[in-house]
Amino acid sequence: MGTTEALVEAALTQADVPGALALSAKVGWNQTAHDWRLFIAHGRTIGLFDQEAGLIATAAALPYDNGFGYISMVIVDPEWRRRGLARRLMGECIATLRGMGRAALLDATPAGALVYRGLGFVELATMERWEGEGGGAAQIGSAAERLMPDDLDKIVEADALAFGSQRHFLLEDFLARPGTTAWTHDGGYLVMRQGHRAAQIGPLVASSTDAARPLLATALAHARGRVFLDLFTSWPKLAALLEASGFMRQRPYMRMALDRATLPGDLRRLAIAAGPEFG
Numbered sequence: 001m002g003t004t005e006a007l008v009e010a011a012l013t014q015a016d017v018p019g020a021l022a023l024s025a026k027v028g029w030n031q032t033a034h035d036w037r038l039f040i041a042h043g044r045t046i047g048l049f050d051q052e053a054g055l056i057a058t059a060a061a062l063p064y065d066n067g068f069g070y071i072s073m074v075i076v077d078p079e080w081r082r083r084g085l086a087r088r089l090m091g092e093c094i095a096t097l098r099g100m101g102r103a104a105l106l107d108a109t110p111a112g113a114l115v116y117r118g119l120g121f122v123e124l125a126t127m128e129r130w131e132g133e134g135g136g137a138a139q140i141g142s143a144a145e146r147l148m149p150d151d152l153d154k155i156v157e158a159d160a161l162a163f164g165s166q167r168h169f170l171l172e173d174f175l176a177r178p179g180t181t182a183w184t185h186d187g188g189y190l191v192m193r194q195g196h197r198a199a200q201i202g203p204l205v206a207s208s209t210d211a212a213r214p215l216l217a218t219a220l221a222h223a224r225g226r227v228f229l230d231l232f233t234s235w236p237k238l239a240a241l242l243e244a245s246g247f248m249r250q251r252p253y254m255r256m257a258l259d260r261a262t263l264p265g266d267l268r269r270l271a272i273a274a275g276p277e278f279g
């Protein structure tokens, strides 16, 4: 193994996607090549390269409108940990967002929170990652309607109200991917996309639990194989639906912020995150 001084830092390009995917898969994450391509195209995604081992650490800053951005994909190869590499890459991502006049938000794994607290990030909300098998949703009265890629404009405004920024590019990318299915109901919507290890449900945006239940139940009934989703703990009735469908809690995520004291958007409308990498 080389020294940290000999590591070369560079902005990732589309040519680095296979190496980045190998790193996220190595630590058991669900991101796909689509996700990495999106970060590289829309954000600043940086990596540290060792002459022999190749890409050994990554981090991404993804700016959104409305004064904030997301930091994510903070991964350090297990052989290179506890040598300050995550702190170094985080410093660059924070500087990138500050340079664009944006506060930094992120969704931290328990491992990540150890690094971020030391940098001044404060926890503002909690999610739980749920994991289970599709096809086993509890029965509910009404089903949600399928959303087509042409219906994008119908959900962008509802999403912006819930998340706090207009994410047209992200939702358009999700809906265009092979294997994505989306539904709408009562002004809300849900997207389910294919991940590297499991189908990923999110975002789920709805104005109430009653409006959210048909969306979640329809997606669970439709899903096949392993499913992951990140539910805010402020939606206990949806947690009960997941339990009734045989889902289990896998790990918590903390939504944290630096340079702002409140979350953007409205968590009474955002039930399931797009994913910890996108907010």
Ligand SMILES: CC(C)(COP(=O)(O)OP(=O)(O)OC[C@H]1O[C@@H](n2cnc3c(N)ncnc32)[C@H](O)[C@@H]1OP(=O)(O)O)[C@@H](O)C(=O)NCCC(=O)NCCS
Pocket: 027, 074, 075, 076, 077, 080, 081, 082, 083, 084, 085, 086, 087, 088, 107, 108, 109, 111, 112, 113, 114, 115, 116, 118
């Ligand atoms: C989280 C992760 C990125 C940390 O990378 P790293 O390069 O080892 O972190 P750093 O060396 O920069 O650590 C910075 C500080 O964070 C804290 N920290 C990091 N890892 C820690 C651990 N395992 N236990 C306790 N504190 C820890 C320490 O305060 C550390 O400073 P110190 O070493 O001077 O005490 C790495 O463990 C990882 O890739 N984990 C799997 C993926 C993941 O969960 N990423 C976070 C997503 S939100």
